[in-house]
Amino acid sequence: MIKILLIEDLESEIKPITKLLTTDFESVVTRVDSLLDAVKVMESAWIRPDLIICDDHGSSFTPLSRMLELSQGVPCILIVDDPTKFSEFRKIKQAFLTEPVARKHLTRDLLSRIENLEEEGMFVHLAKDGSLDPRSKKIITVQEQKVQKLIETPKPNIQTVHNTTTNSIKLIQEVTSKIGFTPQVQAIATKSVELTLKVIADSPKLSEILKTLKTQEGKFIASHSMMLAEIASALASQMEWSSGATFTKLCLAAFLHDLTLTNNELARCRTLEEAKALPGITQYELNQFKLHPTHAAELARKFHEIPADVDTIIAQHHELPGGTGFPRGLFQSQISPLTCVFIVAEDLLHFYLDRDFRADALQFVKERENIYVSGNLRRALKVLENESTAMNKATSFS
Ligand SMILES: [Fe+2]
Ligand SMILES: [Fe+2]
Structure with a gap:
């Protein structure tokens, strides 16, 4: 209704x-x-x-x-x-x-x-018995078929893939918040990862990916999750972690990492300080925000045959060096290598989003040099610096 x-x-x-x-x-x-x-x-x-x-x-x-x-x-x-x-x-x-x-x-x-x-999954509703109403059930089945069709298409249009994946994530989020992480929703998540991997191909180029990204109004959580999957995979690939299994983990983590948040404004926040500053934010919402990495990781563990590490990436995606992140305030050495890629990728994505995609990755590197000072966070930043320098050289010669 x-x-x-x-x-x-x-x-x-x-x-x-x-x-x-x-x-x-x-x-x-x-x-x-x-x-x-x-x-x-x-x-x-x-x-x-x-x-x-x-x-x-x-x-x-x-x-x-x-x-x-x-x-x-x-x-x-x-x-x-x-x-x-x-x-x-x-x-x-x-x-x-x-x-x-x-x-x-x-x-x-x-x-x-x-x-x-x-x-697009905006109106998922329940029937009186607590299951999904027939209309919502149909929407999910149709979405699954759409994703499958694109997987079978030899060269699908990238924008169509982005839109379809964003809709998948939105649907997963809606259904999960109403009746939980059902097998059908898990199947859509798995298929959407497969579809994303198809466009990422063997060696995703960060520069190419940044060019194709575009937010979709009103669907921040779903749309930044889709973009994050591609950016994190591209970054991992430049760090020579380019196995299909790594991309699968990063994509799945990206699709699920903010799934328990329902407020798009909160999902835009990177730190607890930013969330506290939101006008009208309640203590309950703030607590939910603080614990969303833990809640989303719990959800990921329910996933049938989830690859190892995905829940760790999700649980740690707001941790920062020096114990300044949340929810646990971990130190750099406690943050997993793939999470480091994920953290830098999401930070970079927000840097671009805040500037309507008119941003320069080298500027990002400069502004983060004093934050990501060691370990895999530093490595990710270095890789980004090399790729952006090469990219700028290529544009100045063309
Ligand atoms: Fe996020
Ligand atoms: Fe988050």
């Missing part, structure tokens, strides 16, 4: 839209007249909708920005006359806007936007 918050004030449109939403989808629609009312609903947390549909004829920019800030990753479909007017709202970090729906194609496009979100 999808909980929809509908912002619609025109009497003539309320009925047809509500009918559309309740006939084709099992949904409960809460309707408000204006964006100001929607802001009140979101501020008071009366309901936490699964989806917001906003047909605000007044195009009042300030309440729309406020509503999107409050939406915290809940997908929002705007119904508009002029889609170009709304692009600036995409910059709001918390906003997860789909392509807007042009009012003249309302019936056709509204339904297809919702179906796309469903396929």
